[in-house]
Amino acid sequence: MFKPLDPLLHSELRLAVMSLLISVDEAEFPYIKQQTGATAGNLSVQLDKLATAGYIAIEKTFKGKKPCTLCRITPVGLKAFEDYVAALRTYLNVKPDTTQQT
Amino acid sequence: MFKPLDPLLHSELRLAVMSLLISVDEAEFPYIKQQTGATAGNLSVQLDKLATAGYIAIEKTFKGKKPCTLCRITPVGLKAFEDYVAALRTYLNVKPDTTQQT
DNA sequence: TAAACAAGTTTATTTTATAAACCAAATAAT
DNA sequence: ATTATTTGGTTTATAAAATAAACTTGTTTA
Numbered sequence: 001m002f003k004p005l006d007p008l009l010h011s012e013l014r015l016a017v018m019s020l021l022i023s024v025d026e027a028e029f030p031y032i033k034q035q036t037g038a039t040a041g042n043l044s045v046q047l048d049k050l051a052t053a054g055y056i057a058i059e060k061t062f063k064g065k066k067p068c069t070l071c072r073i074t075p076v077g078l079k080a081f082e083d084y085v086a087a088l089r090t091y092l093n094v095k096p097d098t099t100q101q102t
Numbered sequence: 103m104f105k106p107l108d109p110l111l112h113s114e115l116r117l118a119v120m121s122l123l124i125s126v127d128e129a130e131f132p133y134i135k136q137q138t139g140a141t142a143g144n145l146s147v148q149l150d151k152l153a154t155a156g157y158i159a160i161e162k163t164f165k166g167k168k169p170c171t172l173c174r175i176t177p178v179g180l181k182a183f184e185d186y187v188a189a190l191r192t193y194l195n196v197k198p199d200t201t202q203q204t
Numbered sequence: 205t206a207a208a209c210a211a212g213t214t215t216a217t218t219t220t221a222t223a224a225a226c227c228a229a230a231t232a233a234t
Numbered sequence: 235a236t237t238a239t240t241t242g243g244t245t246t247a248t249a250a251a252a253t254a255a256a257c258t259t260g261t262t263t264a
Contacts, residue, residue: 001137001138002114002118002121002137002138002139004114005114007219007220010112010114011220011221012104012106012107012112012221013221013222015193016104016193019104019193019194019195022195023195029242029243030241030242030243033242033243035103035104036103036104037104038222039222039223039224040223040242040243040244041222041223041224041225041243041244041245041246042221042222042223043243044242044243044244044245045221045222045244045245046221046222048244065229065230065231066229066230066241066242067228067229067241067242067243068242069242069243085194088190088194091117091118091121092121092187092190109250109251113251113252114252115252115253131211131212132210132211132212135211140253141253141254141255142211142212142213142254143212143213143214143215143253143254143255143256144252144253144254145212146211146212146213146214147213147214147251147252147253148252148253150213167260167261167262168210168211168260168261169210169211169212169259169260170211171211171212
């Protein structure tokens with residue numbers, strides 16, 4: 001009936017991050033922070049979780065002398081996102097149940 | 103960019119309950135328990151939260167000698183659910199659903 | 205009449221989300 | 235030149251949430 005929801009994606013901030021990375025394919029920490037409205041601390045933690053799960057790849061580079069944290073979604077992450085959306089739909093598009101109950 | 107998600111609905115079990123109540127419009131505790139696969143304790147807690155928020159109405163009756171907890175969605179709950187779905191769409195990169203609901 | 209069952213509730217524990225506090229380096233101000 | 239401020243984060247502490255285990259109350263059933 002209801003498919004289980006990947007707890008890693010069923011989180012407002014992490015979902016926003018994934019959604020963002022799907023549309024831009026590469027983004028810097030400050031940009032994600034601004035787009036999501038998250039605090040730096042919260043964002044840092046949630047990015048770590050996504051990276052640990054292999055949903056995103058984090059590349060730490062430099063932009064001139066400033067550190068630059070680049071994030072992009074991985075194929076695993078993209079698949080997880082799609083699965084999550086499919087699971088969510090089982091909660092959102094429910095037609096009235098006309099089957100017999102026993 | 104991303105609309106905030108009502109924390110009361112952004113919960114797997116509570117969302118399942120709401121989804122269920124939208125489709126059947128009235129359901130007993132054991133039925134909800136069976137459909138969602140939740141434990142009784144968890145379900146009891148989450149139903150309370152939904153009721154406290156005014157999203158569902160809980161009526162405690164009897165079915166013969168057995169207690170019977172009846173749940174149904176309220177107009178407030180229905181509105182909240184619809185708003186939640188609209189907010190979610192801002193994360194899913196999906197166009198709003200323009201099909202007619204009957 | 206004792207044991208098992210049904211229908212929940214309460215409580216305790218684990219997880220999670222989140223922000224506050226912190227750190228290091230670069231730039232700006234005095 | 236030294237101090238202050240800003241940038242770009244990380245680490246840690248706390249508040250909130252989810253969840254199941256344990257418990258309660260009444261009802262059948264053996």
